[in-house]
Amino acid sequence: MLERFTTAARSTVLAARAEARQLGHPQIGTEHLLLAMLHPDAGTAYDVLSAAGLDHARVTAAVTRLVGTVQPFGPADTAALEAIGIDLEAVRARLEETFGPGALDPAPPPPRRGLFGRRRAEPRTGRFGPRAKVVLELALREALRLRHNHIGTEHLLLGIIREEKGLAAKVITDAGIDLRDLRRDTEAAIGGHDNPA
Template sequence: MFERFTDRARDAVKGAQVEARALHHRYIGTEHLLLALLGESGGLAGTVLRDAGVFPEQVRADILAARRDPLGMADAEALRAIGIDLDAVREKVEETFGEGALEASPTLPLRRRGLFRRVPAPAAPSPGHIPFSPRAKKVLELALREALHLKHKHIGTEHILLGLIREGEGLAAMVLTNAGLRLEDLRRHVLDALARAA
């Protein structure tokens, strides 16, 4: 599939890996793809996002906030109201089990363990490889579908952005909607920009 990617789209996929490493994440998610699209090689997608008021600094801050508070603002506030300090819970868990103990790996399936059932621990990813989350893989598949639908022979950054929008449920979509954007409007802006560029 990557042979159909433009150089900028390939750079964006590589940039997503760089973003995941910079944030010390163990996987490449939709949020890392979004950050990469906002980078230098973001091409048409980066232009559309910046024109819509989306900037990497704010996206990065929103990603970090979402990972610190995965329950969501309303749930976290409800727990605080009954006296549960989530930061204290996180500190205690990480003190006991190590930093990042509460972070689930989206690529590793949960397995039951029991007295008579021993399951070997999954192999850790190699130091050079960071796996894509299932949602990020879906975004790249949807980028291909968007390119085919538009009868384009290549997959560019604009198609990756259309894939992010179409997937619509990952952290990237959440960050975009929390920034006040409607995904349908953003999709229309991408298609308009493609029409102007043609």
């Protein structure tokens, strides 16, 4: 299936992994695919979503509100450190200024060893969650339905719309956007583009 993905669609899938990692989420969900589509290089999906009134900051805020982010220190830890005069955010900012972004990210686990000390396959991080897998499958089905020989960002967006139960669809509808209207706008945009995005 991946061989059918356009360059923009592949970049969007990789960006979804980065979005999940940035929010500290262990799996890539439909919300991360949606966030990745809100980058200007996401082609048709970006155009349609922007025209509908969605932007990256707004969707990030909605996802954070609904799911949260995974932080190494909880509110109790932060309060305890503040009680003794340590501003955790100032420390974090200073460390990242000195050592670069992600300086406080957890270290990767040591290589796993199997029989006779051979390396075992590494557990993959950033796997697609069940709903995101459904979206990818539905993107293929949408491309086939439209008789396209490629899967572009527009098909990924149609997959999110068709799946309609994931967090991405909830964020879209919570923003006051009707999924049927968004589908219509996406299909109209596909008709207006000669080159795949």
